[in-house]
Amino acid sequence: MAEIIDIKVNGKQHRVEADADMPLLYLLRNKLEMNGPKYGCGIEQCGSCMVLLNGKAMPSCVIPGSAAAEYEVVTLDGLARGGKLSIVQQAFIDEQAAQCGYCMNGMIMSATALLSENPKPSDAEIRQALNRVLCRCGTHTRIINAVKKAAAQMNGTQKEEKP
Amino acid sequence: MNAFQESEIGGESEMAKFAGTSRREFLRNSGRLLIGFQMLPFVCAAMDDKFTAHPVAGNGKSIDSWLQFDSEGILTVITGKMELGQGIRTALMQMAAEELNLQMDRVRIIVADTAQTQDERYTAGSGSIEGSGNSIRQAAAEARRALLKLAADHFNAVPEKLTVENGLIQYGAKSIAYQDLIKGKQLEMDVTGNAPLKQHTEYKLVGKGVARTDIAQMAAAQPYYIQDMRLPGMVHVRVLRPPVYGAKLVSLPRDEVLKLPGVSQLVVNGSFVAVVAADEYQCIKALRLLREKAQWSSPALSPLPAGLYDDILQKGTGTETVEEKSDVDKGLSGASVKLEAVYKRPYHIHGSIGPSCAIAEWKDGLLTIWSHSQGVYPLRRTISDLLNLPEGKIRIIGVPGSGCYGHNGADDVAGDAALMAMQVPGKPVRVQWMREDEHQWEPYGSAMVLRIKGGLDAERRVTAWQTEIWSDTHSTRPGGNAGHLLAGRDLEKSFSFKSGGFSGGSHRNSVPLYDFSAQKIILHNYKGPLRTSALRSLGAYANIFALESFMDELAFKAGKDPVAFRLAHLKDQRAKAVVALLVEKAGWRRDEVGKGGWRKGSKELSGEGFAFAQYKNNAAYCAVRAEVLIDPVKKTYKVTKLSSAIDAGQTINSTGVINQTAGGMIQAASWTMMEEVVYDQKGIVSTSWDKYPILRFAEVPHTEVFLLDRPELEPMGAGEAAQGPTAAAIANAIFHATGSRLREIPLLPEKIDWKKLS
Numbered sequence: 001m002a003e004i005i006d007i008k009v010n011g012k013q014h015r016v017e018a019d020a021d022m023p024l025l026y027l028l029r030n031k032l033e034m035n036g037p038k039y040g041c042g043i044e045q046c047g048s049c050m051v052l053l054n055g056k057a058m059p060s061c062v063i064p065g066s067a068a069a070e071y072e073v074v075t076l077d078g079l080a081r082g083g084k085l086s087i088v089q090q091a092f093i094d095e096q097a098a099q100c101g102y103c104m105n106g107m108i109m110s111a112t113a114l115l116s117e118n119p120k121p122s123d124a125e126i127r128q129a130l131n132r133v134l135c136r137c138g139t140h141t142r143i144i145n146a147v148k149k150a151a152a153q154m155n156g157t158q159k160e161e162k163p
Numbered sequence: 164m165n166a167f168q169e170s171e172i173g174g175e176s177e178m179a180k181f182a183g184t185s186r187r188e189f190l191r192n193s194g195r196l197l198i199g200f201q202m203l204p205f206v207c208a209a210m211d212d213k214f215t216a217h218p219v220a221g222n223g224k225s226i227d228s229w230l231q232f233d234s235e236g237i238l239t240v241i242t243g244k245m246e247l248g249q250g251i252r253t254a255l256m257q258m259a260a261e262e263l264n265l266q267m268d269r270v271r272i273i274v275a276d277t278a279q280t281q282d283e284r285y286t287a288g289s290g291s292i293e294g295s296g297n298s299i300r301q302a303a304a305e306a307r308r309a310l311l312k313l314a315a316d317h318f319n320a321v322p323e324k325l326t327v328e329n330g331l332i333q334y335g336a337k338s339i340a341y342q343d344l345i346k347g348k349q350l351e352m353d354v355t356g357n358a359p360l361k362q363h364t365e366y367k368l369v370g371k372g373v374a375r376t377d378i379a380q381m382a383a384a385q386p387y388y389i390q391d392m393r394l395p396g397m398v399h400v401r402v403l404r405p406p407v408y409g410a411k412l413v414s415l416p417r418d419e420v421l422k423l424p425g426v427s428q429l430v431v432n433g434s435f436v437a438v439v440a441a442d443e444y445q446c447i448k449a450l451r452l453l454r455e456k457a458q459w460s461s462p463a464l465s466p467l468p469a470g471l472y473d474d475i476l477q478k479g480t481g482t483e484t485v486e487e488k489s490d491v492d493k494g495l496s497g498a499s500v501k502l503e504a505v506y507k508r509p510y511h512i513h514g515s516i517g518p519s520c521a522i523a524e525w526k527d528g529l530l531t532i533w534s535h536s537q538g539v540y541p542l543r544r545t546i547s548d549l550l551n552l553p554e555g556k557i558r559i560i561g562v563p564g565s566g567c568y569g570h571n572g573a574d575d576v577a578g579d580a581a582l583m584a585m586q587v588p589g590k591p592v593r594v595q596w597m598r599e600d601e602h603q604w605e606p607y608g609s610a611m612v613l614r615i616k617g618g619l620d621a622e623r624r625v626t627a628w629q630t631e632i633w634s635d636t637h638s639t640r641p642g643g644n645a646g647h648l649l650a651g652r653d654l655e656k657s658f659s660f661k662s663g664g665f666s667g668g669s670h671r672n673s674v675p676l677y678d679f680s681a682q683k684i685i686l687h688n689y690k691g692p693l694r695t696s697a698l699r700s701l702g703a704y705a706n707i708f709a710l711e712s713f714m715d716e717l718a719f720k721a722g723k724d725p726v727a728f729r730l731a732h733l734k735d736q737r738a739k740a741v742v743a744l745l746v747e748k749a750g751w752r753r754d755e756v757g758k759g760g761w762r763k764g765s766k767e768l769s770g771e772g773f774a775f776a777q778y779k780n781n782a783a784y785c786a787v788r789a790e791v792l793i794d795p796v797k798k799t800y801k802v803t804k805l806s807s808a809i810d811a812g813q814t815i816n817s818t819g820v821i822n823q824t825a826g827g828m829i830q831a832a833s834w835t836m837m838e839e840v841v842y843d844q845k846g847i848v849s850t851s852w853d854k855y856p857i858l859r860f861a862e863v864p865h866t867e868v869f870l871l872d873r874p875e876l877e878p879m880g881a882g883e884a885a886q887g888p889t890a891a892a893i894a895n896a897i898f899h900a901t902g903s904r905l906r907e908i909p910l911l912p913e914k915i916d917w918k919k920l921s
């Protein structure tokens with residue numbers, strides 16, 4: 001049952017011993033002690049457990065850790081660079097885009113994946129990209145604003161870089 | 164108390180583990196002697212001698228019951244209220260910092276902990292600012308007066324000649340800091356209540372949108388939630404809940420479960436079954452096997468949904484007259500226009516995104532429980548009852564969970580953890596409910612039926628109004644009674660459930676704020692098939708939905724604009740101001756041409772609805788305008804925009820009030836448009852998000868909130884004000900657009916009479 005799994009998370013190689021069918025979520029939270037991905041439903045219906053697999057936002061609650069080992073896994077815990085939060089993380093703080101904040105992991109991870117693919121999303125595209133993530137507190141308006149702010153900043157940075 | 168606290172002192176390495184920083188480093192950075200959740204959510208106790216000398220300081224009457232200073236000038240605010248995502252920590256810190264002229268970075272807070280904070284019962288009813296906030300403000304004003312007096316003595320001056328800047332009292336060119344005046348002591352004098360409060364015109368923090376620091380922790384994936392706690396040696400527990408209320412255990416695959424890898428214990432006590440494993444996922448696999456193979460004898464649930472509302476109308480017991488003014492029967496019989504309508508709401512879930520969780524540890528004769536309960540003290544009384552253990556041996560520490568919106572599974576899971584801690588002594592026991600546990604077992608917001616009769620006179624004014632309410636209870640919080648915990652009812656020696664008889668939740672906001680010459684409100688209590696308790700705004704949600712829908716119906720009958728019709732019946736100036744502000748900012752049927760919702764220059768069919776209430780008739784005033792867009796081809800509708808104007812008296816934190824109001828509108832829109840608990844005779848069917856859908860991003864209305872700040876007045880609770888008005892505003896908008904009056908929540912599109920539109 002238990003097997004050795006070699007998995008790359010947030011740019012770092014890890015070796016863990018876990019049941020082969022253990023969902024990635026439990027591997028990340030319990031074996032690697034990460035706090036970003038959260039348990040919400042366990043059946044891919046709420047988005048609390050969102051991570052990036054090769055840059056795509058995917059729920060981590062069903063895919064076994066052993067299968068996820070084929071991907072580069074990135075979690076909210078690994079978005080900061082050199083102690084500096086990512087533009088998306090910072091935008092959520094600036095917009096105060098949380099009440100209880102339990103959904104924030106799913107929102108930030110989904111937004112991060114969206115903006116890397118589509119740096120200038122429309123409102124409808126933002127909504128679509130975040131549609132898998134549930135927020136019960138009703139913080140949606142601020143979350144959209146945070147994603148827009150992050151997009152504007154990223155585009156601004158790019159512009160600055162060009163000349 | 165001392166031994167108790169010492170027993171919980173974690174070693175340095177342990178703390179470093181769950182806090183991501185060493186304690187020494189923490190103390191160096193913050194200069195704190197008391198440790199609150201601000202920086203280190205999980206450090207069990209504040210373990211310094213100084214603190215130990217002040218366990219739950221005072222009896223709520225002294226300054227140091229609420230405020231403590233450390234030697235480096237950091238102020239710790241102590242509140243018995245819990246952070247639920249409403250931002251109460253920041254708001255309370257603002258209030259204290261304001262009175263004491265401190266900057267926010269010099270203030271910390273400790274929330275809900277039976278070993279550190281006052282018993283402030285529940286964090287509920289939007290009452291924390293009015294309750295705890297007021298106590299803290301008074302204590303801070305008293306502290307300021309006392310400190311100024313000390314400084315005056317020190318400088319040999321009169322207090323009036325002194326000024327304060329960020330904790331530094333100045334007298335001419337000389338100055339002294341708060342902490343140097345009290346020299347490591349606390350202010351133990353009583354809060355008299357007559358210390359002068361700062362004038363609102365001098366406010367620098369109160370009323371501002373001070374940012375919550377905890378949001379930065381969340382965004383950075385720091386351990387913040389109870390779900391993130393990892394204690395050394397911790398084991399995982401899953402509880403096998405029965406298939407339906409009252410089911411009794413018949414048999415279990417005991418040997419099979421115990422043979423599973425990692426399973427260390429299977430605890431069976433009557434019909435309470437729980438499995439223990441060091442690894443969480445192995446624990447879940449054991450639960451799956453238990454669920455598959457356990458046998459139960461289950462009573463059938465009844466009445467079923469199809470007959471629920473008839474049952475409610477037939478079996479309502481007792482008649483409570485909530486309000487009676489003048490002769491309603493006479494008023495109705497003499498009315499020139501009469502109207503009667505029946506409104507319904509189903510059972511709704513709280514639906515926390517993170518299912519409930521608790522950790523408990525039984526060690527050295529003391530039980531520590533980490534919980535996201537709304538009331539640590541009432542929970543302690545309840546656990547004491549459950550385990551027959553003196554309250555003094557139990558400590559409950561509040562740690563934030565996912566938003567709860569009322570009485571969800573938090574207390575129940577703490578009960579589960581307490582029972583299991585006794586079975587696994589010496590080890591922290593973590594109980595995490597599964598999604599389906601939360602959907603199935605949390606106490607729901609009660610189904611309700613409302614019948615309203617009204618009459619208009621020849622001038623088209625309301626002459627008489629009568630509301631009859633049918634509802635199950637909206638409060639079954641544990642409050643010391645173990646029979647109110649799920650586990651308590653399943654034990655071999657089971658505790659019985661005694662419904663409290665509190666009907667205030669059922670008729671909340673049923674009395675119209677409008678000026679009617681005759682009115683009568685009657686409540687019939689009903690005991691329904693499903694477990695119910697407090698869901699955000701309690702009965703106010705349905706009562707306002709009915710009241711404000713009926714006002715719309717009467718306005719239509721009277722041939723009046725619904726907003727003008729309301730204003731004509733409102734005397735309360737603040738109510739009128741909120742209505743006027745919303746109309747001014749969000750607009751009101753400006754583009755309307757002719758009948759129905761066809762707008763000028765638009766090919767789309769849309770509608771606008773309006774509703775208003777003052778929450779509890781004594782808290783925040785809130786008006787809501789809803790915009791709906793109808794698709795007559797697909798036979799669907801969308802709520803495109805919700806706007807609100809709110810007057811919560813003096814605003815403490817503007818961004819907090821706006822956040823809560825917008826959130827309340829979206830949550831209420833979801834309840835209203837699509838939500839309903841589904842069950843059959845075998846039990847709850849809606850046990851997942853696909854069987855109990857809520858609004859998702861693609862469908863969520865845009866929101867805007869206009870805040871009417873009244874800094875000269877008392878602050879009032881705001882967190883629940885939008886629930887009822889939102890429901891009615893949506894129903895009224897649908898009527899405006901389609902001519903269909905939907906009176907039964909959820910307002911599903913199939914309930915619209917589409918023939919009217921063709």
Ligand code: FES
Pocket residue numbers: 038039040041042043044045046047048049050059060061062
């Ligand atoms: S926990 Fe993975 S989607 Fe809900």
Ligand code: FES
Pocket residue numbers: 098099100101102103104134135136137138139248516566
């Ligand atoms: S902020 Fe609480 S669930 Fe989104």
